[in-house]
Amino acid sequence: xxxxxxxxxxxxxxxxxxxxxxxxxxxxxxxxxxxxxxxxxxxxxxxxxxxxxxxxxxxxxxxxxxxxxxxxxxxxxxxxxxxxxxxxxxxxxxxxxxxxxxxxxxxxxxxxxxxxxxxxxxxxxxxxxxxxxxxxxxxxxxxxxxxxxxxxxxxxxxxxxxxxxxxxxxxxxxxxxxxxxxxxxxxxxxxxxxxxxxxxxxxxxxxxxxxxxxxxxxxxxxxxxxxxxxxxxxxxxxxxxxxxxxxxxxxxxxxxxxxxxxxxxxxxxxxxxxxxxxxxxxxxxxxxxxxxxxxxxxxxxxxxxx
Amino acid sequence: xxxxxxxxxxxxxxxxxxxxxxxxxxxxxxxxxxxxxxxxxxxxxxxxxxxxxxxxxxxxxxxxxxxxxxxxxxxxxxxxxxxxxxxxxxxxxxxxxxxxxxxxxxxxxxxxxxxxxxxxxxxxxxxxxxxxxxxxxxxxxxxxxxxxxxxxxxxxxxxxxxxxxxxxxxxxxxxxxxxxxxxxxxxxxxxxxxxxxxxxxxxxxxxxxxxxxxxxxxxxxxxxxxxxxxxxxxxxxxxxxxxxxxxxxxxxxxxxxxxxx
Numbered sequence: 256x257x258x259x260x261x262x263x264x265x266x267x268x269x270x271x272x273x274x275x276x277x278x279x280x281x282x283x284x285x286x287x288x289x290x291x292x293x294x295x296x297x298x299x300x301x302x303x304x305x306x307x308x309x310x311x312x313x314x315x316x317x318x319x320x321x322x323x324x325x326x327x328x329x330x331x332x333x334x335x336x337x338x339x340x341x342x343x344x345x346x347x348x349x350x351x352x353x354x355x356x357x358x359x360x361x362x363x364x365x366x367x368x369x370x371x372x373x374x375x376x377x378x379x380x381x382x383x384x385x386x387x388x389x390x391x392x393x394x395x396x397x398x399x400x401x402x403x404x405x406x407x408x409x410x411x412x413x414x415x416x417x418x419x420x421x422x423x424x425x426x427x428x429x430x431x432x433x434x435x436x437x438x439x440x441x442x443x444x445x446x447x448x449x450x451x452x453x454x455x456x457x458x459x460x461x462x463x464x465x466x467x468x469x470x471x472x473x474x475x476x477x478x479x480x481x482x483x484x485x486x487x488x489x490x491x492x493x494x495x496x497x498x499x500x501x502x503x504x505x506x507x508x509x510x511x512x513x514x515x516x517x518x519x520x521x522x523x524x525x526x527x528x529x530x531x532x533x534x535x536x537x538x539x540x541x542x543x544x545x546x547x548x549x550x551x552x553x554x555x556x557x558x559x560x561x
Numbered sequence: 562x563x564x565x566x567x568x569x570x571x572x573x574x575x576x577x578x579x580x581x582x583x584x585x586x587x588x589x590x591x592x593x594x595x596x597x598x599x600x601x602x603x604x605x606x607x608x609x610x611x612x613x614x615x616x617x618x619x620x621x622x623x624x625x626x627x628x629x630x631x632x633x634x635x636x637x638x639x640x641x642x643x644x645x646x647x648x649x650x651x652x653x654x655x656x657x658x659x660x661x662x663x664x665x666x667x668x669x670x671x672x673x674x675x676x677x678x679x680x681x682x683x684x685x686x687x688x689x690x691x692x693x694x695x696x697x698x699x700x701x702x703x704x705x706x707x708x709x710x711x712x713x714x715x716x717x718x719x720x721x722x723x724x725x726x727x728x729x730x731x732x733x734x735x736x737x738x739x740x741x742x743x744x745x746x747x748x749x750x751x752x753x754x755x756x757x758x759x760x761x762x763x764x765x766x767x768x769x770x771x772x773x774x775x776x777x778x779x780x781x782x783x784x785x786x787x788x789x790x791x792x793x794x795x796x797x798x799x800x801x802x803x804x805x806x807x808x809x810x811x812x813x814x815x816x817x818x819x820x821x822x
Contacts, residue, residue, distance in 0.1 A: 307676070307822075310680055312676060312679055312680065312818060312819075312822060313819065313822075314817075314818075314819070328818075331682045331683070331684055332682055333682075334680060334681055334682035335681075335682045337680075338680060339676065339677070339680040341673070341676045341677065343673045343676075345673060345674050345676050345677035345678075346674065346677070347573070347577055347672075347674055348672070349577050349580040349581045350573070350576060350577060350580060354573070354576060358569060358572075358573045359677065359681065361565065361566070361569040362566055362569060362570075362678075362681040362682070362683050363681060363682070364563075364565075364682075390580075403677075406677065407677075407680075410681075
């Protein structure tokens with residue numbers, strides 16, 4: 256039980272991981288404390304490679320990785336205290352859900368009764384208990400993702416690494432998984448999730464590390480991410496009833512009317528607080544708002560100036 | 562070394578292989594089919610066409626062995642059963658082990674399940690032991706079963722026709738004893754190539770190259786280049802044991818986690 260009380264549960268120092276000539280991770284120094292942290296980046300940014308280096312699947316070319324005070328590539332014993340959910344759910348298709356969970360539970364040194372008790376609770380919470388006897392290949396991708404999450408939780412890990420955990424889930428299931436992750440992190444666990452969706456990254460109101468081309472572009476928070484995303488952005492506001500053209504035009508940041516009527520408008524914002532000003536203006540005039548949305552900028556251009 | 566983890570891997574792999582008819586179907590069906598068909602054909606040839614066929618395809622040494630009226634057919638059948646059918650059935654451990662081992666090693670890579678597997682605390686030796694057991698034990702059981710079936714059918718036919726059993730002979734038993742060594746060599750090759758191939762098919766194709774020297778054996782025997790005697794099989798087992806140790810040692814030593822990721 257080395258270093259379970261250290262502030263940084265995960266620590267990477269100048270880590271480089273190459274595949275051939277290209278560096279998937281290039282000199283990254285980063286640490287994660289207890290709670291949820293999100294790593295955000297476009298396709299090919301090195302997010303999954305980063306998780307696999309933390310999980311000890313890849314031997315890093317230079318630098319060092321430490322999880323709970325152990326080198327996860329060499330010191331296998333730490334694997335009993337951590338877990339990885341990959342983006343491809345990693346289950347054996349021709350085995351039943353029960354057989355898959357039993358197998359992985361046994362590798363974690365658990366007895367069959369204990370495995371099934373833990374699995375029962377998790378699957379019930381994820382609304383997937385009915386599939387326990389089904390062969391994995393008969394399940395939808397979303398259900399496989401839930402089973403994969405259950406598999407990664409069997410050993411009650413102190414460090415949970417998640418690669419796009421809600422990628423194939425519907426809205427309700429995504430919400431369930433997010434709530435699950437939040438509750439888990441609240442118990443003093445370390446949860447690191449990678450995603451390529453800004454919307455997903457902002458769901459946890461915590462730390463967000465933006466990576467691109469194998470390097471850290473920004474180490475920020477949800478608030479910082481919103482500041483970047485909503486800097487010189489167009490925000491669409493839909494109203495429950497039509498408003499006069501003059502009222503709409505006087506809305507702070509007004510950028511134009513949407514559609515043919517006058518029940519939707521666009522405003523240009525330079526900071527997320529600008530949305531509040533516009534909303535307050537409309538609400539003060541008795542105009543109810545139905546929805547507010549914006550187009551996410553391309554991740555490739557986010558924090559382009561570093 | 563936690564043997565419980567190796568055992569869990571072995572059970573999982575065997576369950577996986579035998580839960581897919583597309584994998585175990587041909588693996589079981591083809592040997593069983595040949596185990597029945599080939600002795601019956603041999604019996605037919607021995608009884609009804611041995612002298613004529615022998616004079617056409619067999620060298621002088623074999624024709625001489627089959628040239629005395631009724632014992633003729635008996636000797637022909639014994640020769641064919643051990644020297645020709647034996648090596649054909651000896652390809653079974655190679656083919657079976659290559660199917661299971663390729664699915665076990667390269668299959669994890671192809672299906673990307675290895676990431677979850679290697680995310681647990683299982684060590685490389687524990688994993689390799691489990692996967693070798695998963696490939697070796699069914700292979701040996703299947704080979705013994707196939708030899709027993711083809712031996713039983715051969716004996717039944719021979720007893721009906723000649724009133725005498727043909728098997729087992731010492732070379733035939735030694736031939737059976739070479740099968741675990743051939744299976745281990747096959748598995749070792751799969752371990753070796755698993756880091757260089759992308760999927761199951763490539764791993765299988767490379768490892769099944771081992772059938773070539775085995776399939777040469779009937780021709781070597783028919784042409785009189787070498788006799789499949791007790792001494793031949795003793796030397797073969799010793800050589801295979803040495804080759805197994807080298808292949809498995811190099812395979813295990815060169816195996817890296819990344820090999821199957």
